Amino acid sequence: MSNVIIIGSGPAGISAALYTTRAGIDTIVIGKDYGALQKASEIENYYGFPNPISGKQLIEGGMEQAKRLGAKILSDEVVGLSYDEKLLVLTKDGEYSGDSVVIATGTSRSTPRIKGLKEYEGHGVSYCAVCDAFFYRGKDVAVLGNGEYALHEALELLSTSSSVTILTNGKELTTNVPSNINVNTDVIEAFSGSEILKKVIFQNGNSMNISGLFVAVGVAGSTDLAKKIGASTENNRILVDSNMATNIPGLYAAGDCTGGLLQISKAVYEGAKAGSEIVKYIRSINKKSA
Ligand SMILES: Cc1cc2nc3c(=O)[nH]c(=O)nc-3n(C[C@H](O)[C@H](O)[C@H](O)COP(=O)(O)OP(=O)(O)OC[C@H]3O[C@@H](n4cnc5c(N)ncnc54)[C@H](O)[C@@H]3O)c2cc1C
Numbered sequence: 001m002s003n004v005i006i007i008g009s010g011p012a013g014i015s016a017a018l019y020t021t022r023a024g025i026d027t028i029v030i031g032k033d034y035g036a037l038q039k040a041s042e043i044e045n046y047y048g049f050p051n052p053i054s055g056k057q058l059i060e061g062g063m064e065q066a067k068r069l070g071a072k073i074l075s076d077e078v079v080g081l082s083y084d085e086k087l088l089v090l091t092k093d094g095e096y097s098g099d100s101v102v103i104a105t106g107t108s109r110s111t112p113r114i115k116g117l118k119e120y121e122g123h124g125v126s127y128c129a130v131c132d133a134f135f136y137r138g139k140d141v142a143v144l145g146n147g148e149y150a151l152h153e154a155l156e157l158l159s160t161s162s163s164v165t166i167l168t169n170g171k172e173l174t175t176n177v178p179s180n181i182n183v184n185t186d187v188i189e190a191f192s193g194s195e196i197l198k199k200v201i202f203q204n205g206n207s208m209n210i211s212g213l214f215v216a217v218g219v220a221g222s223t224d225l226a227k228k229i230g231a232s233t234e235n236n237r238i239l240v241d242s243n244m245a246t247n248i249p250g251l252y253a254a255g256d257c258t259g260g261l262l263q264i265s266k267a268v269y270e271g272a273k274a275g276s277e278i279v280k281y282i283r284s285i286n287k288k289s290a
Contacts, residue, residue, distance in 0.1 A: 007089060007105055027071040043058060077220075099250060105221065116192055125191070128228045141213070154181045167188060167213075184208065189201045222257030230248060240258050
């Protein structure tokens with residue numbers, strides 16, 4: 001049976017699911033929490049509620065609605081996106097393949113402000129281990145982060161790099177790291193080099209030589225996921241056409257992650273548009289293969 005995987009259970013992801021499930025497409029929605037709305041105590045500018053409603057109420061209502069229509073909603077964190085005959089979504093706890101995928105993960109977290117990080121993007125600083133590990137074969141590399149996402153990137157690098165160190169930048173590790181991956185918890189002062197990145201300098205005066213740094217702070221943000229599969233991004237947003245389609249066949253994006261008006265109404269519209277376009281897309285691939 002044709003299927004869609006929706007990453008994000010906020011207004012955009014759930015709206016997409018309402019359209020795909022009602023069209024009979026097997027739909028899995030994966031979300032790690034309540035997204036931006038978990039902090040919204042009173043919403044009074046969204047259609048249909050005479051009195052303010054909390055973000056939590058709105059999200060829970062949307063999830064119930066999607067479940068009633070047949071969507072499967074999973075609580076998990078997505079750490080990777082790739083392609084293997086079908087689109088492949090990797091999570092902390094498993095992997096799911098889909099004919100189509102929607103990225104509806106809200107706004108990307110900001111990159112930490114550390115001297116040198118921005119300057120060395122593309123010159124030693126990468127946001128995707130699976131894309132760029134190849135360039136650092138036999139070299140010493142580091143991953144910036146302290147959770148599951150950082151561990152996933154470090155494991156990806158282990159087989160090709162000479163050594164892998166997770167740099168937590170003063171934060172506590174929130175996951176168990178195997179002994180073949182080094183961990184450094186010192187606070188970082190700067191990344192330095194010449195044309196390309198060469199070392200990380202810590203606030204305590206120590207330094208460490210590295211050839212590559214992979215940024216994996218917090219959870220995989222929208223543009224991190226998009227970049228992993230080669231979808232076009234600009235600054236912190238995923239580029240889509242008027243059908244919410246990215247440049248990768250079958251991959252759509254909706255909601256805050258596409259930029260513009262960061263509001264529920266826009267996320268709901270884009271989710272609905274992505275969902276209805278996916279229905280057409282899946283019908284067209286099924287027709288071709290019949
Ligand atoms: C405090 C606050 C108050 C707001 N008040 C209003 C308001 O009054 N009116 C209004 O219109 N808008 C308001 N907004 C904006 C509104 O919340 C957003 O525009 C809207 O939630 C965007 O929906 P979304 O589905 O694109 O993203 P989100 O609602 O952020 O949902 C993102 C989803 O993606 C999931 N996710 C992210 N990364 C991963 C990952 N790696 N793996 C798995 N899941 C992942 C999250 O768990 C979540 O389910 C407010 C925002 C904030 C922060």
